[in-house]
Amino acid sequence: MIYRIKYGRYEGVKYISHLDILKLFDRATRRADLPVAYSEGFNPHPKFVFGMPIPVGTTSESEYVDITFTEVIKKEDVLNKLNDALPPSVRILEINEITEQTPNIMKNMAAAKYRIKADFEEGEIEKIVAKAHEKDELVVEKKSKSGTKMVDIRPMIFFAKKEDDALILTTAAGNEVTLRADLAVTTLAGRDLKIKSIHRLALLTKDEIK
Amino acid sequence: MSYIPDDILLSVEKPSRYTGGEWNEVIKDKNEIDIRVGFCFADIYDIGMSHLGLKLLYHMLNERKDTWCERVFAPWPDLEEKMRAEGYKLYALESQEPVENFDMLMFTLQYEMAFTNILNMIDLAGLPVYSKDRTEGMPFIIAGGGVANNPEPLADFVDVFNIGEGEEVLNEILDCYKEWKKAKKPRIEFLKEVSKIEGVYVPAFYRTEYNEDGTIKSFEPTEPEAKNPVKKRVVESYDKCYFPEKFVVPYGNVVHDRIMIEVMRGCSHGCRFCQAGFIYRPVRERSIDTIVNLADKLVKSTGYEEISLLSLSTCDYTDIAGLADRLLDKFEEKRVSLSIPSSRVDAFTLGLAERVSKVRKSGLTFAPEAGTQRMRDIINKGVNEEDLLKSARLAFEGGWNNVKLYFMLGLPYETDEDVLGIPALAKKVLDEYYDVYANRKCRRPEITVSVSTFVPKPFTPFQWCEQITTEEIKRRQQLIKTNLDKRIRFSWHNPETSVLEGTLSRGDRRIGQVIYNVWKDGGKFDAWDEYLSYERWEKAFADAGLTMEFYNQRERRENEILPWDHISVGVTKRFFRCEFEKAKRGELTKGCLEKCSACGMTSYGKGVCVNDIQN
Ligand code: SF4
Numbered sequence: 001m002i003y004r005i006k007y008g009r010y011e012g013v014k015y016i017s018h019l020d021i022l023k024l025f026d027r028a029t030r031r032a033d034l035p036v037a038y039s040e041g042f043n044p045h046p047k048f049v050f051g052m053p054i055p056v057g058t059t060s061e062s063e064y065v066d067i068t069f070t071e072v073i074k075k076e077d078v079l080n081k082l083n084d085a086l087p088p089s090v091r092i093l094e095i096n097e098i099t100e101q102t103p104n105i106m107k108n109m110a111a112a113k114y115r116i117k118a119d120f121e122e123g124e125i126e127k128i129v130a131k132a133h134e135k136d137e138l139v140v141e142k143k144s145k146s147g148t149k150m151v152d153i154r155p156m157i158f159f160a161k162k163e164d165d166a167l168i169l170t171t172a173a174g175n176e177v178t179l180r181a182d183l184a185v186t187t188l189a190g191r192d193l194k195i196k197s198i199h200r201l202a203l204l205t206k207d208e209i210k
Numbered sequence: 211m212s213y214i215p216d217d218i219l220l221s222v223e224k225p226s227r228y229t230g231g232e233w234n235e236v237i238k239d240k241n242e243i244d245i246r247v248g249f250c251f252a253d254i255y256d257i258g259m260s261h262l263g264l265k266l267l268y269h270m271l272n273e274r275k276d277t278w279c280e281r282v283f284a285p286w287p288d289l290e291e292k293m294r295a296e297g298y299k300l301y302a303l304e305s306q307e308p309v310e311n312f313d314m315l316m317f318t319l320q321y322e323m324a325f326t327n328i329l330n331m332i333d334l335a336g337l338p339v340y341s342k343d344r345t346e347g348m349p350f351i352i353a354g355g356g357v358a359n360n361p362e363p364l365a366d367f368v369d370v371f372n373i374g375e376g377e378e379v380l381n382e383i384l385d386c387y388k389e390w391k392k393a394k395k396p397r398i399e400f401l402k403e404v405s406k407i408e409g410v411y412v413p414a415f416y417r418t419e420y421n422e423d424g425t426i427k428s429f430e431p432t433e434p435e436a437k438n439p440v441k442k443r444v445v446e447s448y449d450k451c452y453f454p455e456k457f458v459v460p461y462g463n464v465v466h467d468r469i470m471i472e473v474m475r476g477c478s479h480g481c482r483f484c485q486a487g488f489i490y491r492p493v494r495e496r497s498i499d500t501i502v503n504l505a506d507k508l509v510k511s512t513g514y515e516e517i518s519l520l521s522l523s524t525c526d527y528t529d530i531a532g533l534a535d536r537l538l539d540k541f542e543e544k545r546v547s548l549s550i551p552s553s554r555v556d557a558f559t560l561g562l563a564e565r566v567s568k569v570r571k572s573g574l575t576f577a578p579e580a581g582t583q584r585m586r587d588i589i590n591k592g593v594n595e596e597d598l599l600k601s602a603r604l605a606f607e608g609g610w611n612n613v614k615l616y617f618m619l620g621l622p623y624e625t626d627e628d629v630l631g632i633p634a635l636a637k638k639v640l641d642e643y644y645d646v647y648a649n650r651k652c653r654r655p656e657i658t659v660s661v662s663t664f665v666p667k668p669f670t671p672f673q674w675c676e677q678i679t680t681e682e683i684k685r686r687q688q689l690i691k692t693n694l695d696k697r698i699r700f701s702w703h704n705p706e707t708s709v710l711e712g713t714l715s716r717g718d719r720r721i722g723q724v725i726y727n728v729w730k731d732g733g734k735f736d737a738w739d740e741y742l743s744y745e746r747w748e749k750a751f752a753d754a755g756l757t758m759e760f761y762n763q764r765e766r767r768e769n770e771i772l773p774w775d776h777i778s779v780g781v782t783k784r785f786f787r788c789e790f791e792k793a794k795r796g797e798l799t800k801g802c803l804e805k806c807s808a809c810g811m812t813s814y815g816k817g818v819c820v821n822d823i824q825n
Contacts, residue, residue, distance in 0.1 A: 012229065012231035013226075013231070015224075015225040015226040015229055016461040016462060017226075017462070020226070020461045020462055020463075023461075024461060026513070026515065027233070027459060027513030027514060027515070028233075028513060029513070030509070030513035030514075030515065030544065031233075031510065031512070033510075038545065044545070056220075056225070057216065057219075057225075085513070086233075087231060087232065087233050089231060194217060196216070197216070
């Protein structure tokens, strides 16, 4: 059976890489003595399918991993056992059963919602929120493997609002286009912000964007 | 919360080295403990967290209710630069607090090239590097580990050395410290008290005088408490002594990231170049039950996917096949694999290697050490060509195509003929492969010849020998390279590192000035080729009025006082001399399991010497 597991990764593990998360789950499931299924072949791997990696330094409460088990096992057992076997900065939040036919977690995802804290000046968040909702082009230099290119990021910024001393920002995230939250916020601010923290609140489908 | 702020961590390589918080790290309430220990490894996290000794002693010290032992590593230069610029000090991973006010900083000394890092870490902690300048209220610097057997090069910087096995003596040192702290006595009183413990060496309590030619004239204790000689410690019972049932599990890519169980201590063979083979005598083993029990607990507590059985020569474990069977049967289903580092050809059995590699097939290593029989006899390496080729053939027939051959260059009395024996032997191994696969399709053989440079070490029969120069090392490396079949890969060591190791490992107290000079001049991470500056060391020697040649390029006289003569590892100087003479004649000495050659270790009444291998 396959479970889609939603988990959070917080402060203590924000610097570890995507590959390290994979290792962490491999070891945690072994510590928890859960019957994880393995791939066949010369070099068998545990059957884990992870969602989109987040950049190093970002925390999140919207991470996903699909794990295949060799036996039927209760949701609550997986949740409790795994939470006991994971460091406190990684928490299992929700578990749902899926089938092999269920589309990959990233298939329908279109955006990610972030909470961003930075050295915002008085009134700056309001200005950023206003700017986020303008319509004109917002061209930035985007680095990619094939060099830098100029991109209009306007279509990748969906929504912004102020929440206490933080900025809530929804940007494109999915299999086709992704806009990093730090790039979005510094572009909107028009200056080199000193970012204190970025936390991913949710992954959203097209219909959920608001 | 991390001690180093996020904006700095985000700007350096691999920030997860610096934040701790791993599975099984030990967190305590600092208000409820008496002794705060920083367990320091003088290299980066990735290296330190691969080291079994650190893991063992970390968990052992944390078993004490009165002690909180935390891990401390050297920050990589990118972070160090920022720490210094913004006033951050050396800190411990668990509490994320500076170590400046800890009770003790314990360094485990694993290689000489880390000496400058030790000074750098003490300085980054905000403490004076010289012990004489550290005052009341500052932590004591304690050091132990293999390299501490010749403590003299670090004598000016370290307050207390523990010589030999740490499992028992460290607890005695902490007990002694606790008493001293309670009594609120001055610093010097702790040093006096602690030096009464067997296996403890307080260098400040000894004075050296030198002859005109630079050799040692006398080495005398100056305090009644100071022992001479200081005898290394050996644990009461090896099978019963402490071994952790959990390990901290790092997140990131450390070099050795697996369960490591030490199954045996010491080595019975007595290869004449090998310091470990002498200082860890006598040979002792953990029982299979103890090992299986530990493995079971460690798999549960860590979730690791691999168990590695460590020792100097694991294939010599009495019932290695029985042990491997038990472990494989138990863990195969859990997809935990077993690795047995093997470097001995004669004890190698293919059946065992096959079972071990069921889960993963990696390369095999053989260590003939020298290219000719003459040379192998000189170093007392009881391996012959026929055995090696036979094992290689078995391995090839068993489907391996990946073989690594370890050799040493620059051994005493080595001639060009011996050097040329290395590529010649490697070629025979290659031929063996093609012979096995004659007229059959096969994968390309991956044969690597890895050649390190011989470094004469204290407490070996070659402790009196001179080392060859960097130029000569390069010439001999070149000789191998030009004569090696092009289908064989060649890897070698940096000649400058080897010569510096030779110089430092047999150094006396005056070398302290050299280490200080190098560090002052910006030297650190000398174990990393990209940071090593040989010129800086040459200059530091000159500035200290010393020469590397004195330490390294002369054969020491038989009656010379050696800088480490006041340390006793149990094996006598007479035995080493006798082995040295036998080496010159190319005579072999049998291993402890075959025939005791009365090296002096019987005085400890333990292990193989008294036919009680689990004790
Ligand atoms: S006394 Fe004999 S058995 Fe013991 S370590 Fe020495 S040579 Fe080996």
